[in-house]
Amino acid sequence: MLLYTGLLFFLTEFCQSASAEDLLSKHRFPDDFLFGVATSAYQIEGGQKGNGYGKNIWDYYMETYPGKFYSPGTAKIACDSFHKFREDVKLIKNLGVQFYRFSVSWGRVLPEGYSHNINKDGLRYYNDLINELLANGIRPMVTMYHGDLPLALHELGGWTNPYMAYYFEDYARVLYSYFGDRVKYWITFNGACIGYGDDGFVPFLNQSGIANYLCNQVLTLAHAKAYHLYDKEFRILQKGKIGIVFSGNWYEPGSFAVDDIEAAERAMQFKVGIYANPIFHPDGDFPKLVRERVHDVSRKEGYLRSRLPEFSREEVEYVQGTYDFLGFNCYTSFLVENVAEDTSEKTSFHKDLRVKTYQDKSWERGKSSWLGIYPEGTRKLLKWVKENYDDPEIIITENGFSDNGELNDVKRIKYYQKYLSAILDSIHEDKVNVKGFAAWSLLDNFEWMEGYSEKFGLYHVDFSDPDRKRTPKKSVQWYKKVVKERRIVELDEISSRLKGDL
Template sequence: MNTVLPAIVLIFSLCHQAISIENKFPDDFLFGVASSAYQIEGGHDKRGETVLDHYQRLDPSIISDSSDAKIACDSYHKYHEDINLLEYLGVDFYRFSISWPRILPTGYSNKINPDGIRYYNNLIDGLISKNITPMVTIFHYDLPKPLQDLGGWFNPTTADLFEDYSKILFKNFGDRVKFWITLNANTWGYADPMFPPMLNLSGLGEYLCYKTILLAHAKAYHLYKKEFRDEQKGQVGLTIDGRWYHPATTSTNDIEAAERVREFLIGTLANPIFGEGDFPKVVKERVAELSHKENFLKSRLPQLSPEEVDFIKGSYDFLGLNSYTTYLIKDDRSKDNWDSFSESKDLGAKLYQDPEWPGSLSDWLKVVPWGLRGVLKWVKDKYNNPPVFITENGFSDSGELEDEGRIQYYKLHLEALLEAIHEDGVNVKGYAAWSLLDNFEWMVGYSEKFGLFHVDFSDPARPRTPKSSARWYKSFLTRRHLAAAAAKTEL
């Protein structure tokens, strides 16, 4: 009897099974796409004014191509068509945001816009009719202008107003929405002059915002837990920026600097909720030390009281990460004795990208897939492996229909995601590609495109056309399995 052939078949079968497991996502893993209200909806005459609306009205040139989002993709009127695109792709969920000024035109809870409630009810019902799970972001960079007049995210009252707004959403939509993201948390415009409200207050502005954001999130979380969870059975999380910060060399100084940068740029929002509570120790110590050198009477970093620490800590069901790219970190504390202050000085590091890394149309977006694995493993090790959703991951180009660069970006990042799941044991529950449509990309307008579907912004009908990446993603979602294993990446 020939025993060699069966042995070879068995070995091949076992190898094939191992490769299949490595390339296969868990059966309960969820795939989706993402968007945000301001960037796709249009219908500006049916909502209140945002902070960006106000500043752009004063000076259209603040947007690099002098465009605006008054119509954008016109999803306010074309949501049925967008739902059909989602059905075509075969996604499990659609992450979208609700416009605060569309629900509450003045930002306050005393005036609810019934057309806004009707619009999102129709969108949510349409998604569910196609077996697509709504994942709703409550706030995504569209603060009503009247609230900025009060100080915006500098003002702790904004956290209370956010809680009121959240309650209205839970009441109206929570019977069907099972995944809530409180905030797409960022401090744009409060520590730099590039994004409205264009407050160049780095080293103070972002820290004041962090405290208000944390309290706003925790208020919404506890409100849901107390008044809605038992009946609605949903989950509440927060999305933060998930770029990876990698030491430029193997020197102790660069390794420590990279960890310091992670704590500042990820940990200031993550540690109070997902970690031991409060701002990270190195952040508190570093800002206090530099504040003293700068002759401040106390630290520029606001304190969280013991009651606030307890209130914020553990206020999550999952963590959302927007992960696009990676930076190299080199220790640089040469500014420590300067009188001026900034977050850059507090970091004590130089952030840069390797010019050899493949690029995109966006100058900041380099293709570094191993960085996704890096940040996921760091979150796992740092915060006891919380459930994670990749809430944004995408690639920019000029909007061409044959978008091979985007396909390669997705492939490489999904391969890195599989490595994180199977080799690092990271508790990742889902992945959302950014974005469903070419849309209004904030301060660069329509000059950079991230969509799976091309939108013709020169046509009033805003026709959508699937790109090669849409067809690729659709094909991938039919099998939930990558065709070939990635070359293993070194972290």
């Protein structure tokens, strides 16, 4: 029955996609739909010299192992938003958006990661930023953790150490205490445990099939602690919302073969469900498919216990339902092909998952190697979440297109047109509870392992200029009109001329 249902779903979705005309949605965004832009602290702030700034894992690895990075450059200055935040707020206000999603640098507020030493200059910076946003009618949406773990905590084992959940709870308390009177949208974590199961991303731990699962469990418990803390001590007065953000990639069967259909569902559970299920599924816990698969493979490999850590019954109940909204970073999708079992392969997440992912050669592409354009995938993901997780409130916390930084960024506009159109159809046709959208990114910035070689910004940043001059791209005109008129705007509706500084 499960195979029949999966095949029927795939056939229905395939036929809908294949027969649909390539037209933009004619729907309008609901009146309560929120538009925003997004950044993260390490990618834009700079301001690392002095100011009580505490070193994090990115600082350490870039200084110690520069050869591991795909593109040269550091984030010591980045966009210099630590000094230029008031100018950035003007750029945000010019767009007319309702919110700005940014992250707090844990090490800027707590230089050693622990709660005993609070950096007053870090508090001042974020207080000033929040106040500047509110003074300009822009709601702050704050991510507590966006990848920049304080070095001292990393040296304790980082997100494989169960005590990290307590340290994160302490950090959350500091943020709620100092900023919660004005911040009404909180995101505990952005993204997954990248770098724990591979050596292609900081912190290069490369213990696939073990460390990434430990990280997953600790992050989940840390999120729950921050949620319950807010519920018990802050919510009644501050009246905010707490959410968490996951990668919103869609995984689709590459063929009509039953094995590939099963593999695509396996990919969804291992890539999305393993993070979302404990919090958002009515039953909580890791997905049954994931638990059974990892347990079975672990046993065959000779482990005395499953490599996937277990939640106790008390922990399952403690974690389940700890959300007010779900955030998704939606960029791309992948096709999935089943891979035969290979008992000789060493322990790894990929061995547990047992799939091959790839992208259709016909898809248009961004500058990023992984960025294939398939907006239908985002619509399918949103529908899958609605059906699997009891229709939660969803905010698209990131969506964007990479290029070389050109000002006449028509490809970026076309990308946004297609993805926003798919999101509109999700809202109106599929009745998915999508409440907001944040464009990634406000500025060209430091793109992690890729340095400054890829640009996602609505505003161009001249990184050769000591003043980090900002210049609006054509997409600024377009997005500004979309926000104002709450609809998808055609290219010919905006000026063909690029404007100067705004």
